[in-house]
Amino acid sequence: SRAVGILISGRGSNMTALVEAMQRAPGPAHPALVLSNRPGAGGLETAARLGVPTAVVDHRAFPDRERFDAAVNSRLAEAGVELVACAGFMRIMTPVLTGAWAGRMLNIHPSLLPLFPGLDTHARALAAGVAIHGCTVHEVTQELDAGPILGQAAVPVRPGDTEASLAARVLEQEHRLYPRVLAAFAADPAAARAGRVALFAAGSA
C-alpha cells in the first residue's frame, strides 16, 4: 500500500473524503500525513480526529516559494510519503515541489479542465453560460491546472444557480471522484492514465 501525503490550505473536505475512503477498507493507498501551509486550516483538526499525523509548513515563514517548497518536500519525505494528493492546497508550486513529485502528485480542480483553470471557477462558469460544469482530478505538472487528466465528474448548471449552489453541487462530486481516482492511480498509474474515470451526477439528464 502506498503512503499518501495530502496537502491542504483550508477546511479539508476533500482530504476528509480521501482519508475516510482509504480507512474504510485497506487498499492500494493509506494516509500517512496531512500537511497545511496555513496553521489555522480547519482540516488539520479533522485529520487529527481521524488519526492521521498532521504538519504545518507556514509559507509566511519563508523568504521565497522555492524555500517553502523545499520545506514541504522535507516533511513529506520524513513521513515516508510516496504519493501526494493536493486537496484545496492554494499555493503556486515551483519546480522544487512539482519536479520532486513528477508522476506522483495529483490535484483536484473545481471545473471541467481545460475550461476555467485558476480561481473563481464557479463564478466564471456561470458568467460563461455553460450548461455543464464539474471537477477534474489531474496529475500535477509545472503548468498550473494543466497536467494529464485522470478523471472528471459532470454536473448540470440549473436555472437560478448561484456561485454557492453550483459550488455545493460540484463539491459533492469532488468527494465521489477523488477517492476513486486516487485508489486507481495508487494501484496502477499507467492503467489510471489510460482508463480515465468519468462520473455524471445523478439526475443530470
Ligand code: GAR
Ligand atoms: C475544492 O473545491 C477544491 O476543488 C478547490 O478548493 C476547494 C477546497 O475545498 N481547489 C482549488 O480551487 C485548487 N486551485 P476543501 O478544502 O473542502 O477540500
